[in-house]
Amino acid sequence: MGIMICRIHGRGGFVEICSHVAKQIEQRSVPRGRRLAIMGTLFVCDDCFESLGFERFASLAELPMEELVELTDGRIEAFETAYGAIEGRRTFCSRCFAELEAQSPAASAPAAAPEDQAR
Ligand SMILES: [Zn+2]
Numbered sequence: 001m002g003i004m005i006c007r008i009h010g011r012g013g014f015v016e017i018c019s020h021v022a023k024q025i026e027q028r029s030v031p032r033g034r035r036l037a038i039m040g041t042l043f044v045c046d047d048c049f050e051s052l053g054f055e056r057f058a059s060l061a062e063l064p065m066e067e068l069v070e071l072t073d074g075r076i077e078a079f080e081t082a083y084g085a086i087e088g089r090r091t092f093c094s095r096c097f098a099e100l101e102a103q104s105p106a107a108s109a110p111a112a113a114p115e116d117q118a119r
């Protein structure tokens with residue numbers, strides 16, 4: 001959770017991305033990966049999502065912040081470890097990110113639909 005200052009949009013929210021998604025953005029392509037909203041917004045590439053095991057934190061994304069901070073079963077600690085291991089993690093203006101996503105030719109797919117293959 002936090003605020004950043006964007007050259008275009010000024011003060012606003014941000015998305016945290018891995019270096020691979022950052023590279024996609026540098027190449028002006030539509031960012032591809034998985035979104036996870038836990039304590040903020042994460043967007044990591046499929047490789048990072050799988051290798052760091054973010055799939056197991058999908059249930060955390062459904063919890064409100066008040067419940068997240070109350071968790072004592074180790075899931076938050078595990079999440080923080082995986083979060084800290086995101087390669088080249090950096091922040092990106094959430095509005096710039098939304099604009100990049102909006103140029104997607106596959107924009108018809110609902111962005112909020114959880115892809116839950118584990119179920
Ligand atoms: Zn990555």
Ligand SMILES: [Zn+2]
Pocket residue numbers: 006007008009010093094095096097
């Ligand atoms: Zn921006």
